[in-house]
Amino acid sequence: MPTSRRRFLAGLAHTATALPFTSVQGAEAPENWVYLDNGTIRLGVKRSSGAGIAWLSASGSKENLLDHFDHGRLIQQSYYGKPDGSLWAGKPWRWNPVQGGDYQGNAAEVLELTHGRTTLRARIRPRNWAGGQLLTDCLMEQDIRLEGACAIVKFRFLYTGTETHPVVDHEVPAVFMNPRLTHLVHYQGEAPWTSGPLTKSQPGWPNESRQIPESWAAYVNQDGIGAGVFVPIARSLTCYRFGATPEAVSACSYFAPVVQFAITPGLDFSYEAALAIGRPEDLRSTFAGLRTRLLSPALPGAKP
Numbered sequence: 142m143p144t145s146r147r148r149f150l151a152g153l154a155h156t157a158t159a160l161p162f163t164s165v166q167g168a169e170a171p172e173n174w175v176y177l178d179n180g181t182i183r184l185g186v187k188r189s190s191g192a193g194i195a196w197l198s199a200s201g202s203k204e205n206l207l208d209h210f211d212h213g214r215l216i217q218q219s220y221y222g223k224p225d226g227s228l229w230a231g232k233p234w235r236w237n238p239v240q241g242g243d244y245q246g247n248a249a250e251v252l253e254l255t256h257g258r259t260t261l262r263a264r265i266r267p268r269n270w271a272g273g274q275l276l277t278d279c280l281m282e283q284d285i286r287l288e289g290a291c292a293i294v295k296f297r298f299l300y301t302g303t304e305t306h307p308v309v310d311h312e313v314p315a316v317f318m319n320p321r322l323t324h325l326v327h328y329q330g331e332a333p334w335t336s337g338p339l340t341k342s343q344p345g346w347p348n349e350s351r352q353i354p355e356s357w358a359a360y361v362n363q364d365g366i367g368a369g370v371f372v373p374i375a376r377s378l379t380c381y382r383f384g385a386t387p388e389a390v391s392a393c394s395y396f397a398p399v400v401q402f403a404i405t406p407g408l409d410f411s412y413e414a415a416l417a418i419g420r421p422e423d424l425r426s427t428f429a430g431l432r433t434r435l436l437s438p439a440l441p442g443a444k445p
Contacts, residue, residue, distance in 0.1 A: 179259045179287040182418060190241040191249030192263035192283060193217035194294070197368055197416060206368040206418060208317035208393050212242030212249070216370070216416070218267070218281050218296050219315045219397075222306030222404050227272035234271035236306065238279045238298070243268040250275055259287040278302035291417040291427055295436065300408040310379075312397035313372055313412055320392035322360035322367040325380055326421040327353050334429055339421055344380045344396075351378050353398065357428045359421055360394045371415040371428035372398040373437035402440040412436055 173189040178200050185196030193215030197206045208214040222236035229244055242248040250266035265281040268274065282297040296314060325344055330337040333354040341361075351358070358378055359369030375398030384392025402410075413435040417427045 175254065175256055175261065177256065177259050177261055177285065177287050177292075179289075181290050182287060182292065184285065184287065184292050184416070186254075186261065186263070186283075186285075187215070187241075188251055188254060189248055190215055191217065191239075191265045191267065191281075192251050192254055192261075193241040194285075194416070197292070197418065199418060204319075206319050206322065208319055210393075211244075212239065212246065212268075213244060213270070213315075214317040214393065215241050216294075216314055216316050217241050218283075218298060219270075219312040220298060220404060221309045221311055222304065225269070225272060227269065229271035236272075236304075237270035238267040238276050238281070239270045240265055240267055240281050240283075243270055243273040245273055247273055249281075252280075261285045290419070291415050291431070293413060293415055293431075293435070295411060295413045297411040298408070299410075300404050300406065303406055304404075305406065306404040308401050308403045310399045310401055312379075313375055313400050314370075314414060315397045316370050316395065318360045318368060318394045320382075320384055320387040320389075320394050322362050322394050323382065323387060324361050325351070325358060325382075325394075325396060326361055326367075326369075327351060327358040327378075328355045328425070330354065334432070339425070341421075344382045346381050346383050348379045348381050351380060351396075352376065353378055355425070355428070356398070357424065358396055358398070359424050360396070361421060365420055366418075367421075368416065368418045369421070369424040369428070370396075370398070371417075371424075371431060371435070372412065373432065373435050374398075374412045374440070375400055400440055405441070408441060410438075410441055412438060 176185045183200045186192045187195045195209035217240035225236040227234045253264040263283045278301045280299040284295040357371035361367030378398045380396035
């Protein structure tokens with residue numbers, strides 16, 4: 142199928158492209174990229190994909206830990222609403238504002254992008270993933286700052302439309318990582334932040350669910366080194382690994398912390414996430430230090 146974004150949210154199946162992934166920018170035009178670098182970590186966003194986060198590495202490294210194959214494979218905002226008659230590769234889909242663009246390769250609109258050496262701000266008009274139209278009643282914002290060994294990202298979603306959507310799962314955010322990061326690591330015990338043992342697994346296909354009482358997860362390689370994402374607002378995630386080996390056609394490593402709420406007229410929803418690289422024990426220590434600092438609001442229109 143001519144798409145690479147595979148997810149099973151709200152009981153709906155995404156299908157994968159039959160094209161390979163590469164971890165370097167290759168033929169990407171240099172002007173599509175904006176990089177932040179503080180001498181410890183390097184983060185890059187793609188103008189051509191709604192300023193979605195497409196690069197994460199140690200400063201000076203040429204090995205990208207993220208997947209940026211198309212407008213669906215990034216670290217980016219993605220929300221869901223009611224069925225809208227749209228079709229994804231011939232299958233019924235639903236209203237789905239996506240920061241990067243749509244599944245047919247049409248980019249979202251970057252309305253503003255300003256940056257310094259270690260900070261970046263972007264405003265984006267998202268596209269409806271399956272329908273393809275620019276969503277003029279939606280606005281996404283993204284503020285990034287590098288702090289030592291991690292990046293702090295504030296995501297914001299504003300909805301000025303008139304439709305009232307149901308309570309469904311949302312990706313906060315969608316996270317696609319280099320398929321060479323093959324194993325998912327997180328804590329799933331009953332005593333978070335007490336140094337309990339971490340769980341390491343290799344998700345299968347299709348989507349699987351995990352509980353994340355410490356609100357973070359990471360993908361690591363065979364040497365136990367990788368990248369993690371901490372989202373205090375989330376307590377569970379959806380995940381999968383596609384491709385028998387990292388070199389397989391269309392291989393990818395995916396997870397998304399998920400929360401449930403309803404998108405209703407006048408919604409203004411913000412949350413923060415932290416991105417970091419290293420070994421799971423170091424990631425956990427880094428994220429523990431951020432527990433009281435990151436924005437973790439009450440969910441709008443949430444189920445009791």
